[in-house]
Amino acid sequence: MPWSNQGGGPWGSGPKGPWGSGPQSSGPTPPDLEDLLRRSQDKLKNVLPGGGGLNALSILLIAAAAVVIWGLSGFFRVEPDERGVVLRFGKVSREVAPGLNYHLPYPIETVQTPKVTRVNRIDIGMQLEDRRGQTTMRDIPQESLMLTGDENIVDVDFSVLWVIKASGAAQYLFNIQNPEGTVKAVAESAMREVIGRSEITPVLTGARQGIETAVHKLIQETLDEYNAGIQINQVQMQKVDPPQQVIAAFRDVQAARADQERVRNEAESYAKRVVPEAKGRASQIEQVAGAYKDQAIAEARGAASRFNNVLDEYKKAPDVTRQRMYLETMERLFEGTDKIIMDGNAGNGIVPYLPLGELNPRRSQQASPQTPAQPNRPTAGPATGGAR
Numbered sequence: 130m131p132w133s134n135q136g137g138g139p140w141g142s143g144p145k146g147p148w149g150s151g152p153q154s155s156g157p158t159p160p161d162l163e164d165l166l167r168r169s170q171d172k173l174k175n176v177l178p179g180g181g182g183l184n185a186l187s188i189l190l191i192a193a194a195a196v197v198i199w200g201l202s203g204f205f206r207v208e209p210d211e212r213g214v215v216l217r218f219g220k221v222s223r224e225v226a227p228g229l230n231y232h233l234p235y236p237i238e239t240v241q242t243p244k245v246t247r248v249n250r251i252d253i254g255m256q257l258e259d260r261r262g263q264t265t266m267r268d269i270p271q272e273s274l275m276l277t278g279d280e281n282i283v284d285v286d287f288s289v290l291w292v293i294k295a296s297g298a299a300q301y302l303f304n305i306q307n308p309e310g311t312v313k314a315v316a317e318s319a320m321r322e323v324i325g326r327s328e329i330t331p332v333l334t335g336a337r338q339g340i341e342t343a344v345h346k347l348i349q350e351t352l353d354e355y356n357a358g359i360q361i362n363q364v365q366m367q368k369v370d371p372p373q374q375v376i377a378a379f380r381d382v383q384a385a386r387a388d389q390e391r392v393r394n395e396a397e398s399y400a401k402r403v404v405p406e407a408k409g410r411a412s413q414i415e416q417v418a419g420a421y422k423d424q425a426i427a428e429a430r431g432a433a434s435r436f437n438n439v440l441d442e443y444k445k446a447p448d449v450t451r452q453r454m455y456l457e458t459m460e461r462l463f464e465g466t467d468k469i470i471m472d473g474n475a476g477n478g479i480v481p482y483l484p485l486g487e488l489n490p491r492r493s494q495q496a497s498p499q500t501p502a503q504p505n506r507p508t509a510g511p512a513t514g515g516a517r
Contacts, residue, residue, distance in 0.1 A: 203234040211242040212298035221299045241302055245293040248362060251313050253320070254286035255367065274372065275321050281329040286368040287341075289316045289348065289361060297358025304356045312352070312359060319347035329371075333383075337366050 206229050207213040213225035215232045216239045222232075225240075232238040254273030255266050266286075273284050291312055293301045305311045323343045324332060332340065345364045352359050371379040443450040463470065 199234050203232050203238070205230055205232065205240050207242055208244075210244050210246040212245045212293070212295060214241045214243070214299045214302055215239075216241070221303065224296070224298055243293055243298050243301060245295050245298055247292065249291050249309070249312075251289045251291070251309060251316065252286070252367075253289070253313060253317050254284070272317060275324045277324055277329045277332060278326055279328045282372050283324065283329055283332055284368065284370050284372050285320060285324060285332075285366065287316075287320060287344075287364060287366045289313075290363045290365070291359050291361050294358050294360045297356075297360075300356045300358030302358075304358065308357065308359065311355070311357060312348075315351045316344070316348050316364070319344045319351065322347065333369055333371070337369065341366055 205213070207225060207227045209227045211227060213227075213230055215222045215225060215230075217233070217237060222238065230240075232240055255268055258265050258267055268284075268286070270284075273286050274282055275285050277283055289312060301308060320340075323340055327336060327340065341364045345361055348364070349361045352361070370376060439450065439454070459470075
């Protein structure tokens with residue numbers, strides 16, 4: 130038995146529901162759809178020519194207007210920092226330059242406009258955080274700790290700046306799924322490869338620029354192999370330090386190496402100053418020794434020549450030569466003395482006049498010109514025969 134025939138349904142008479150009360154009519158009344166349609170038809174009739182119903186001409190005009198509006202929807206504008214990529218049924222059709230452009234209306238063609246001049250930045254090994262208006266850096270050890278070629282560990286934080294290639298907007302949009310994640314993964318891999326080929330000392334000291342250049346080149350080559358449409362502008366090494374746990378000991382080692390280098394430089398400087406001086410003195414001694422050698426040889430040769438001459442003379446007249454040699458020897462022996470030696474027969478009979486001052490030139494020369502002239506006094510006693 131239908132409940133409508135029971136004057137209100139199975140819950141009794143009147144507009145009641147299953148819980149004993151019927152719907153309330155105190156809320157807003159919903160619009161009458163039939164009334165709305167009727168009023169829209171009236172307005173359309175007033176707009177259309179003839180004021181009547183939809184004839185063939187009206188339908189044609191409406192269709193033409195719709196086609197025109199649909200066709201005008203294909204105009205689009207590409208901003209100066211963007212590159213337009215037109216897709217036809219989802220496939221890349223062409224790239225367009227900045228300015229006003231046109232493509233076939235949706236759904237035939239669509240356009241995407243990635244920004245090709247915006248410089249993107251990816252930090253690896255660190256993360257910048259904004260806390261209460263202050264930017265702080267948080268280290269990420271799983272990204273920054275890297276193994277060097279000499280089996281040491283170094284903490285490297287670096288940043289990669291990249292843009293979309295002007296001619297690679299379509300590649301950027303469709304060849305890689307996650308551009309930022311791809312760049313980050315490739316950059317971290319490239320840095321680990323370069324650090325793995327280097328030793329820790331140049332990495333920590335003066336090889337940063339070379340490492341940046343090598344990593345930049347390796348990242349770009351890898352992304353080009355992927356046809357990622359990404360251009361790497363710069364690789365910046367922000368921090369290169371030993372791990373936090375050993376940084377104090379490492380700094381001590383660096384200080385010791387600096388001291389070693391300083392002492393080595395001082396020693397080399399001292400050697401550069403002393404060695405030439407020693408070489409000069411050695412050369413001077415060699416020259417003096419050579420001169421002495423030449424002098425000694427010449428003197429020996431002269432003495433030998435004199436001896437040979439004396440020998441020749443001695444062979445010719447032995448007595449005379451022997452006497453002469455004796456006299457010359459005695460003269461040489463007593464040359465420095467103030468003794469006067471006379472022949473023992475010289476003083477027989479009379480006392481000879483002896484101008485001792487004139488006979489002794491040395492003594493006369495020792496007398497100072499300012500000293501008053503002193504009378505020559507005999508320095509020797511009365512002449513006797515024989516030598517004294």
